[in-house]
Amino acid sequence: MEYILKEKIRMGISACNFGAKVRWNHIGWDRVSLLERQQLDYSWTPVCPEVNSGLGVPRPPMKLVSGNGDDFWAGKARMKNKKGRDVSDAVKNGAIVSLDILKRADVEAYAFMEGSPSCGVYRTTLKNKRLGKPPGVFGSLALKEEFFLISAIDLESPWKWWDWSRRLHAFVWLKRQDIKTKKELYDIWHIFKFICQEVDVAAANAIGQKLANAPKKINADFISSWKADVLQLIRRPSKLNRIYSIMIKHYAHYRKQFGLKSKEIQPPDVASGKRNFVEELGKMERRAIDEGYHFAGRPIIYKPDTR
Ligand code: SF4
Incomplete structure (x- = not known):
């Protein structure tokens, strides 16, 4: 996949x-x-x-x-x-x-x-x-x-857009998928669960449980109902303080993972640092993807064949 x-x-x-x-x-x-x-x-x-x-x-x-x-x-x-x-x-x-x-x-x-x-x-x-x-x-x-x-x-908000855009990519990708098997659902859940948990832990756990409790052979109704649960969850709005803590968590993790440092970066808690912070996080995401590392915070990326 x-x-x-x-x-x-x-x-x-x-x-x-x-x-x-x-x-x-x-x-x-x-x-x-x-x-x-x-x-x-x-x-x-x-x-x-x-x-x-x-x-x-x-x-x-x-x-x-x-x-x-x-x-x-x-x-x-x-x-x-x-x-x-x-x-x-x-x-x-x-x-x-x-x-x-x-x-x-x-x-x-x-x-x-x-x-x-x-x-x-x-x-x-x-x-x-x-x-x-x-x-x-x-x-x-x-x-x-x-x-x-x-x-x-x-x-207008680089932070909110960071959150919206990663969820929008995941939403559209999932909506476009033609899923047939339980294995495919498991593969998808493996990469979607973090973003779902970041929106609502209890709702994400219920989605994971629903999949775990499903019979080995699943039908089209189960697939569309499970898909609808995930789509519904990832389109829910989030509060700015929640987005902020999620971004800091991803930033810290990938900074540690790749040792990425930048002199230009400013603290994200000052207004002038917001855009820089998001740009820096974007660089980390791209580097993670280029190096074949799954960036849990942005499970789906847009990459046309021409790029
Ligand atoms: S109807 Fe919608 S698009 Fe038109 S001016 Fe009002 S808010 Fe804007």
Whole structure:
């Protein structure tokens, strides 16, 4: 089994994070550029469900009334704009069109704009740190599609991106695998268990146990259920302090393993040292991989045949 992704990961993204000034107040952010050269390792499909609703830019801000995005699709909640106009029908069409675009692009992950009543997944407002009514209308569809979900704001944090990207690679690789035997599952678990434990030890142990308790001959239902458990676990968001301690652990281990030292590296606990630290860890990962050493913290790498 080759633990390499040869084809680019196909990413959907809320268009206002891809440099398009499509937000209600005519602003947008180019957060993908912050990934520098890494952005080329992905194929991006930007969508704006509100613009696809035909509501234009600028437009009055809107909010969910009487429920969240799931309620909206069940016909129990509405979307109203600040002027009190019910824009539910337009928003519904815009979300369906946007999802259709992402499906035609065959995306495997979606970087969503957190805090939006349309694209938000875990919050639908940015006001006073309230959560609003999550998920948003489009966020609800994205959750059901089982995309790997990343808050686009996390692209600004080198640490969070380090964590997201390693899990995203593992997620997409596993999703693309056509697994037939229990031995293959064991081989996969051998390289996935550390990353799963880093997300949630108890949930990871339950997945390991499920495999150990399975009969010798497993069927397609067991394989897809086991795969779904792993995929569900590795797409869960993590807290920054948890990511930080995981990174330090990997850094210390591989520094000891390879004796890698760099004069340029700065302590990771100062703001200016964050990016350097992540770059240094990246060098260690590449060296480990080149030397045939399994880097437990990043079990799957992207390496096209041309590299
Ligand atoms: S959050 Fe979503 S709907 Fe709102 S501007 Fe961004 S892409 Fe469009």
